[in-house]
Each structure stands twice: as structure tokens, then as C-alpha cells.
Amino acid sequence: MKTVITSSGENNSAQFDKRFGRAAWFCVFDEETKESIFVKNTNTNANNGAGTKAAERIVDMNVQKVISGDFGPKAKDLLDKFNVQMVIVQDNDVTVQEIIEKLKA
Amino acid sequence: MSYKIAIASGKGGTGKTTVSVNLFKRLNERQGTKVQLVDCDVEEPNDIIFFCDAEVIDVQEVSQKVPEIDSEKCTFCRKCVEYCEFNAIVVLPTVSFAEINPTLCHSCGACSVACEDDAIIKYYKPIGAIHYYKTKENNGLAEGKLEIGSTMQTKLIRELKKKISDQNDIIIYDAPPGTSCPVVETIHDSDYLILVAEPTLFGLHDLKLMVALVREIGLEFGVVINKVGLGDNDIYEYLVNEHIELLGEIPFSKEYASLYAEGEITGEIPETIHQSYTEILDTLNLKMMHHEGNHHFKW
Numbered sequence: 001m002k003t004v005i006t007s008s009g010e011n012n013s014a015q016f017d018k019r020f021g022r023a024a025w026f027c028v029f030d031e032e033t034k035e036s037i038f039v040k041n042t043n044t045n046a047n048n049g050a051g052t053k054a055a056e057r058i059v060d061m062n063v064q065k066v067i068s069g070d071f072g073p074k075a076k077d078l079l080d081k082f083n084v085q086m087v088i089v090q091d092n093d094v095t096v097q098e099i100i101e102k103l104k105a
Numbered sequence: 106m107s108y109k110i111a112i113a114s115g116k117g118g119t120g121k122t123t124v125s126v127n128l129f130k131r132l133n134e135r136q137g138t139k140v141q142l143v144d145c146d147v148e149e150p151n152d153i154i155f156f157c158d159a160e161v162i163d164v165q166e167v168s169q170k171v172p173e174i175d176s177e178k179c180t181f182c183r184k185c186v187e188y189c190e191f192n193a194i195v196v197l198p199t200v201s202f203a204e205i206n207p208t209l210c211h212s213c214g215a216c217s218v219a220c221e222d223d224a225i226i227k228y229y230k231p232i233g234a235i236h237y238y239k240t241k242e243n244n245g246l247a248e249g250k251l252e253i254g255s256t257m258q259t260k261l262i263r264e265l266k267k268k269i270s271d272q273n274d275i276i277i278y279d280a281p282p283g284t285s286c287p288v289v290e291t292i293h294d295s296d297y298l299i300l301v302a303e304p305t306l307f308g309l310h311d312l313k314l315m316v317a318l319v320r321e322i323g324l325e326f327g328v329v330i331n332k333v334g335l336g337d338n339d340i341y342e343y344l345v346n347e348h349i350e351l352l353g354e355i356p357f358s359k360e361y362a363s364l365y366a367e368g369e370i371t372g373e374i375p376e377t378i379h380q381s382y383t384e385i386l387d388t389l390n391l392k393m394m395h396h397e398g399n400h401h402f403k404w
Binding site for chain 1: 191192193195196197199200202206208209
């Protein structure tokens with residue numbers, strides 16, 4: 001199962017990005033292989049629809065779970081439609097690695 | 106040809122509506138001049154509040170074309186997604202999913218141009234209405250009223266302005282607050298722009314934004330300072346330094362504010378305020394007379 005964690009940087013030690021549609025990177029963590037790859041979000045500066053585009057990307061990558069700070073209504077509708085689980089983490093000071101550790105546990 | 110006067114401000118609550126309605130009613134005192142007031146603040150049109158005997162004479166619905174994707178015909182090529190400037194289209198080939206989000210769509214039509222499979226269907230969605238009122242004074246009032254939830258202010262303003270007869274001698278556009286697209290749509294083709302400002306820190310800040318905008322568009326404009334006596338004098342210094350014409354000043358008056366709250370902004374108003382409008386009107390008269398095409402005016 002694949003999980004996306006919104007990240008402010010390109011590696012596991014980067015800070016978790018609480019924004020969903022405008023997160024800098026998406027960390028795609030594979031729970032079977034325990035490996036993570038980083039995908040750049042190309043819509044961080046979009047005028048409109050950043051959340052929608054992020055949700056489209058998530059579904060396209062066949063991800064089942066997303067961890068972010070919050071989800072806007074349009075992104076939420078789309079993720080719901082494809083049964084992607086949304087997990088809200090409100091910690092400001094947490095790295096991607098720390099979230100991955102919790103997933104492994 | 107009508108002489109078009111737009112009233113805008115940048116900051117909200119400086120007195121656009123007060124100045125618009127006052128000018129409209131005062132221009133009525135000039136015999137034979139046809140004036141129409143157009144409330145372009147479509148999110149919250151409130152000029153009508155000050156015309157207690159106005160009668161609705163017509164209501165016209167305004168719609169936008171909204172596209173939808175026919176997933177039977179769609180080949181999920183994603184060309185429309187690339188064309189869409191507003192990120193309104195989601196196409197997921199792997200799950201044969203294609204959808205346009207109507208709240209993000211600006212009805213530009215690019216997706217129809219992009220689609221080679223004839224999969225874009227259009228339907229009409231109401232965005233608001235144009236209300237026409239007969240008023241005791243002049244050629245009446247027209248206003249745009251945006252549908253709750255719609256984000257198509259600019260389009261509604263454009264449609265509203267198109268409907269206003271060019272047979273008027275003068276058209277007054279009461280603009281929405283701010284400096285964004287709906288304001289640009291309201292003011293861009295005006296012959297003269299009145300910026301209503303207040304002598305406060307926020308008032309000056311937003312006036313500067315507005316001046317930058319109107320200089321970019323290239324409009325002739327002047328400033329009316331409302332609520333004089335509040336705040337400080339920085340705004341005067343700014344106007345002098347920028348060589349901006351001060352059309353008039355309206356003193357701050359608690360008495361006038363209470364009259365306003367009762368819906369009375371033009372009748373029994375304090376003499377000083379009445380006098381301010383007389384001065385503004387005199388200046389406006391000169392502007393209109395110097396305007397090319399002024400031979401239409403019957404002064």
C-alpha cells in the first residue's frame with residue numbers, strides 16, 4: 001500500500017508540509033518495500049485548483065492514504081470518490097521520517 | 106454617447122455608494138440631463154437602499170456556459186487538462202474518469218477548442234441577475250446581483266454594463282471595493298474616475314494601490330476625500346506629491362452618519378456636506394464640458 005506524506009523537501013529528513021495542494025513535495029512511501037520516493041508538486045504556485053490537481057496526482061499514482069495538515073473541499077471530494085484515506089496531522093515540528101516511523105510501527 | 110463616470114475606492118467603506126447616490130440625485134436637478142446609476146458592486150449591491158420609492162421594472166437572468174465531459178465520448182487524452190488555465194479539469198485515464206469542476210471553471214471555452222472527440226457538452230448555469238428600477242429621479246437604477254456561491258462577478262458586471270443604454274447623457278458606475286478584476290471591469294472604459302478616499306492609514310494605503318491601477322489603465326481621475334477630520338493629513342501630502350487632483354472634501358459628521366443609517370443620504374443633509382457636493386459637481390461639469398463629444402450635453 002502506498003501512502004503520500006506532504007513534504008517541504010526532497011528527502012526523509014525534510015519538514016512535514018501541512019499544506020496539501022501547495023506542498024512543495026509529495027513523499028510516496030511504499031509500506032511493503034519501506035522505500036520512499038519524492039515527487040515534485042508542480043502546482044505550488046497555481047492561481048486556482050492546486051488542491052484538485054494534487055488530488056488528481058494522488059489518485060493517478062494509485063495511492064491509498066494521504067497524510068497532510070488539512071484538505072480543502074474540492075480535494076476532499078475527489079479523494080473521497082476514489083476511497084483515498086485522508087489523515088490529518090497537525091504537528092508543526094515534525095519530519096517526514098518521524099511520520100514514516102509511526103506508519104511502520 | 107454617454108459620459109461615463111466611475112466611482113471607486115480601493116478600500117471598502119470610504120463612501121462610494123454615498124458619493125454615487127448623491128451625485129445621481131443632484132445631477133437630476135439639471136433639467137433635461139438623462140442620468141442612469143449602475144450599481145456594479147454585484148456581491149452586495151446597496152444603492153437601492155437609498156431609493157425607498159423605487160419600483161422594479163425588469164429582471165434579467167444572466168448565465169454562464171459551463172462545460173461537462175461526456176465520458177462515453179472522452180478518450181482521456183488529457184488535452185483539455187493541458188488547455189485549462191484554471192486547473193478545473195481532472196482526467197484520470199487509468200480509472201476512465203473525467204470531470205470538470207464548475208467552481209473552478211471560468212467558462213473560457215478552451216476545453217472545447219482542445220477536445221478532438223466532441224466530448225465537451227455545454228449547459229447554462231445562472232450566475233445572477235440584472236435588476237432595473239424606476240426611480241423618482243432621472244433614468245433609474247440598474248444593478249447586478251450575483252447568485253450566492255457564484256464567483257463570476259466580472260462576467261456579471263460585463264453583462265450589466267452591456268445592457269445599459271448609450272442614450273443616457275451620463276452613466277454613473279458604482280464600483281465594488283478593492284483593486285481586482287471586478288473593479289477593473291467596472292472602471293476600464295469610464296471617461297472619468299472618481300476615487301473616494303478617507304484620510305486614514307488604511308485609506309491612504311489602498312488609495313495608493315488604486316492610483317497605481319488607474320495609471321496602468323490610463324484613466325483620467327480625481328480624488329474625493331470623505332470623512333475629513335478623521336485620521337491625519339498624510340493623504341493631502343500624497344496628493345500634492347503625486348499631482349493628483351482633489352475634487353472635493355466631505356467633512357466627517359456624526360449627524361450625517363446617523364441620517365445615513367436611517368437611509369437618508371441626500372435629502373436633509375448638513376449644509377457643509379451639501380456644499381461639498383456642489384463643489385464636486387461644479388468640477389465635474391468642467392470635466393464633462395472639456396470632454397470630446399460634449400455637444401450631446403444640454404447644460
